[in-house]
Amino acid sequence: MSNDNMQFDLKIWKQEDGDSQGAFQEYHMEGVSEDMSFLEMLDLLNEKLIKNGDEPVEFDYDCREGICGACSLVVNGIAHGPKEETPVCELYMREFEDGQEIVIEPWRAAAFPVIKDLVVDRSAFDRIMAAGGYISTKTGSAPEANTIAVDKEDADKAFDYATCIGCGACVAACPNSSASLFTGAKISHLSLLPQGKHERKERAVRMVEQMEKEGFGDCSNHAECEAVCPVGISISAIARMRKEYMRAVTES
């Protein structure tokens, strides 16, 4: 039998817009099923708030299946909540104790300003991507898939880094608000593939420079990012980013 009547004391960050001062608001929730996802629990809260004529809690989501990287909640002090390698949209209420207090906050970083409540502006990541997170190629009909051979091992590694969904949990969890894991994953993914090797130097330099320009902090090797990453990207991505950057500045 699943528990359909869990209760929670929610403490949620409310903030009108980027310019106003935010504060926590407390909500008591009843009738939560343990099979609800964390976002469904918030949907239930919002339904109740709207029915009562109160303002709902704004939070980001899209696919709700761990692919899009839109969801971005710090739950009880951990980005994406307590379950490892799980984004908050795939986190279920059975992971919590009945009656427990749950503190919900937005990603906190100067580079991710709050838009409203729990929604933050992550366009800094888009600008890091625009600085070099691509390969230049002629578009048109698709090339023959087997003309460029990629070693199985390299393809697997590149894929591991490519799984980054750009959610920003690494920044949120980092004590220094560093975006090294995100930027490292993008640089590593492309530098491992033949299609990405031509522009590897410019890419590494531009993306590292953009990361700093956006106001992300220094990496201090706390490795908290790897622990909260919903797709389990290893800090070896950061090591590869450093290698790519140093290669670019030392080789002519």
Add this chain to the structure above:
Amino acid sequence: MPSLVDAARSQVGRKILSGITGILLGIFIIFHLIGNLTLFGSEQAFNIYSHTLESMGIFLYLFEIGLVLVFLVHAYIGVAIWLRKRKRRPVGYEKYSSMGDPSKQTFSSRSMIFTGIILLIFTVTHVATFKYGDTQMITVDGTQMKDLKALVINTFQNPWYVIYYIVVMILLGFHLRHGAWSAFTSLTMKGGTKTSAVVYTVGTIFAVLMAVGFLFIPLYIYATGGTGALIAS
């Protein structure tokens, strides 16, 4: 492409420089500890060792200048990162916790700025006590030299000095625990999750060895009144 100077100032460059200077300081303290352990050698081993160092003249000065530079660069980067990080998250979390393994976020990693500043202050007082402290001259095998051994033994008869040294050496252990891991991680180009676990364990063992090695000396001297069996006289 950025110049090497620009690169050194970048986030990647700063971290690599911090790692290199950290490793140099780590190598220095290994030799420092080995040198200190001559206190437990023959009667004048420690004095002969320190006299040999002092007799190096210009080479010693060059080495000391280099060491001070390495120390300052390391401290500067650490303080700069800490100052910057405060701007990077103007509104902090109401509740913040570590996810746990494979995170390496610990008291060690969070207190680097605190332990680092204490170590910097300690180093100044330590040099003042032992390099510029009052010593008697003695003659060993016809050579005049400072009786640094007597200064060390006398200094550590004062319980406050002993406590000060023990506390700072424990903090050194915490600093080295994260520092060894972090320096290695910044400088190696392929740290995977499995390698990380090994590096972290080896770093922790190094940190404990250094901390225990250094704090054992004042503790032993105080506990035995400087006449313990390990100290030849």
